[in-house]
Amino acid sequence: MANRLKIVFLGGVEEIGKNMTLLEYGESAIILDAGLGFPNSENMPGVDFLIPDISYVKEIKKRIKGIFITHGHEDHIGALPFVLKDINVPVYGSSIALAFLDAKINRAGGNKKYKLVQIDNGSIIQAGDFSVEFIRTTHSIAGAFSLAITSPSGVIFFTGDFKIDHTPVDGKVADLSRIAAIGSKGVLLLMQDSTNVERLGYSMSESRVGKSLESVFNDNKNKRIIVATFASNIHRIKQIVDCALKQGRRIVLSGRSVLNTVAIAQKLGEIKLDPEMLIDINNTKKIPDDRICIIATGTQGEPSSALTRMSLDGFKNVSIGENDTVILSASPIPGNERSIHNVMNNLSKKGASLVYESLSEVHASGHACVEELKLMIALVKPTYFIPVHGEFRHLKKHAELAESMGIPRPNMFLPELGSCIEVSRGGIRRLPSIDAGAVMLVGDIESDEGSIIERKKMAEDGIVISAITLSKTGKPKVEIDLTSKGLNILSAIEDEIQSTLQSRFSGGEYRNMVTEELSQLTRKIISKIFYSKQKRCPVIIPIIMFE
């Protein structure tokens, strides 16, 4: 609790500093974002989501002055319903971020009162020793902000997720002049989004996506058009709606999160839509194909999403056919490629024409590419640099980029989950790391690493269960039961296991062994037979019961 600026890197996923970052100075502490991560089903089967481990935050709970939200994406606000239960402090964010948050809290059945404070470009919030200025930026969700945080040690510039879009859909450009002014006054530390450091050049403007969508709509005048997009991208949805209305198409919103976004966007005046033009998905049969545009969830091939269900056996009254053009206005999140490709293959098999990013400009990333990253470094001119929002390889590439712009390597730090540092004009000092990382949630229940490993092993190798009931003499009381799941056991192997167990136990010589020893013995007998016959090691579950 020394009077030095301390930064703690928390977070749920591999992408460091994305989900949650903590700043401390003396008696004050503030939290930047509180998001969740989505696990991949291969490595964490059955896990629903990952939230940051906030044990450390709870320890210093009393010093926390507020939570500052850069924008309303799940990976930045998704953990708030959990965090606010333990740490009820004011949450500062844009109208859009707060609207998304509010909807989340309501869905989670939150009846507790939280203090949500709306900010705008230029808002300055005093939070103990920190003063936080919100500076408008551009991203794949409206209402995104960078933070210029003044502490007694100096100014920290935290970009949040951003790109530099000079022609955003709502005309609200990033406030580059203000960023330049802050940079000119001197910035101690820049923490910058590393997501697209592997992409050269500039990101594409969102308004260019609008132009591409318009030309796809024009090329498909006589067909039904279905567009799948990231549900939170209000500007994308607005552009799709505009294209559809220009052709006199009615709009169908399919999927909870799309409905939610459009309701929020209408309330905030971001999308204007005559209720007459909105129709329910169950009523599409009555309207000719060329008068319908369906906006659906499912860009990542999620099994229960609208698009995935349409690609299979039809969904509500929508069945896909030759007269459908499906636009995937999104890009795959790494790890989801196979699921997305399955959906695309199934849509193709039903006859739909597909339009997607690799062949048409129907999607733009929300993250700054190399030239934008350089521009931001040039404007902010920081003394120290910490790449955040990326996996470790991104941070490393980002450090190389910053080095090429004259920031010396000793003035940089590459954080990992749980990293703690102190920053002052004198330098960056590494402190002992804390336990951070992710809490894996299965529904509302925390899952431990051990269960996940067991589940993965069962998936890889199947299981064999032997149930043995022993009499007081240590002999099997009833016939030994052998059950398996997820295995194609040859009956010869099954017979051999059963008869071996039966003969080994029937002498009663193990009667003095305790359960654990008997289990070990059983496991050894079964695995030996299995390995010699099938060269595999299933999970073996020996159950020993005593009379």
Added chain:
Amino acid sequence: MANRLKIVFLGGVEEIGKNMTLLEYGESAIILDAGLGFPNSENMPGVDFLIPDISYVKEIKKRIKGIFITHGHEDHIGALPFVLKDINVPVYGSSIALAFLDAKINRAGGNKKYKLVQIDNGSIIQAGDFSVEFIRTTHSIAGAFSLAITSPSGVIFFTGDFKIDHTPVDGKVADLSRIAAIGSKGVLLLMQDSTNVERLGYSMSESRVGKSLESVFNDNKNKRIIVATFASNIHRIKQIVDCALKQGRRIVLSGRSVLNTVAIAQKLGEIKLDPEMLIDINNTKKIPDDRICIIATGTQGEPSSALTRMSLDGFKNVSIGENDTVILSASPIPGNERSIHNVMNNLSKKGASLVYESLSEVHASGHACVEELKLMIALVKPTYFIPVHGEFRHLKKHAELAESMGIPRPNMFLPELGSCIEVSRGGIRRLPSIDAGAVMLVGDIESDEGSIIERKKMAEDGIVISAITLSKTGKPKVEIDLTSKGLNILSAIEDEIQSTLQSRFSGGEYRNMVTEELSQLTRKIISKIFYSKQKRCPVIIPIIMFE
């Protein structure tokens, strides 16, 4: 067995016509390629590989005149050791394809005699009613060929996997003149590689990769260089070796498949390498970093590969540090992104600099992009067109491309696994499909769909096992045992399940039920309690034993 040309689309993976295609005419039949597929661990946990279901081929076994191999990649030759056991016919392929096949058969312990016949550019093989001409093409493995198959119904041009590389490493360009001549004489049907139909323009030449590698080597003169690449790409390995030797580096080959390829390439004269310059991976410590180049397997983040093991706790005598530059001279196969990214993150954490495709031209695809596909269609000028070698969405895009070049839609056919057609000058006629698809192999053992579903369910939801031993009166003889795996069961739930089962059974009123009924009952009791407390449905395995 009518005198018509029949085509059957077999194969192990979603990519149609890649692994295996069958052509029949009257009493003659020939097989084009016999490859295997690799499953993704998410959808098929524990499955090692997928081979084509050849039940149908076995039925017409006597008519099969030969197997024609386009090139030596696993997905084109990998199933041969299995197929040849049932169908021992001559196999025709390039020296390189046959060398890879030979090594495979030897590893599989094949002591049976197979007839492997080496072909070269222009070789023509008579096989019953078919005459098969091999035409040199270019691909990411040396010794790749297209097939021009003359049947009584007309000529079928089967591209195999190809690109049009005008500057291949060995100077052996695709024989475009011969293709043009065949096209001018009239081709009934073109079957063309669809893999890269989503990529506009031309593919990059393999020799351009060589130039990029050279510049990376020059930029890293003082560092140890580790290059991971697809092991079968002889020309890539040759270019890496050339770069290394130019800097006086010794070569370390790491990983069985890289060793295998270099042995084959040396035998065939494709790579020349002074044995002095080759050193064993265990001896790298003795040599300065700037005098070493390690060529390793592991471009796909495979857990047991050399690169993955280096990225973790060191491997043999190689431990990764700041003085290592790792070049990933490969691209991710869709579905492997997460594993590859993990390896990259771990290498970065150890301090290595990474060089990879998205930022440097250190990899080139082996498949034709849109402009090359158009060129081939323009040269072959087929009456009918069947896109192959791709997932269904690729086939569909490829059909759109062919249509834009004037091939009418009714002259095309989009095959699925098991599709059968007849082709003649009169048109393409669809025949009833056959059972095709993949045989899932776990080691040498076939796995059925049911086991896979069980394994996935256990991975998602965990398991609960209840073991009940009933006495003759239908009452529990010993205490009911409850065991779980992969679950975090609250002990309160466990207690409730146990006491509920105990009390329900202790009356003995179920004594007349058969095992199946008792199992159902137990399952119902457990799942009800579980769902009401945790909103989850684990896999429940009731074991009922009788005195």
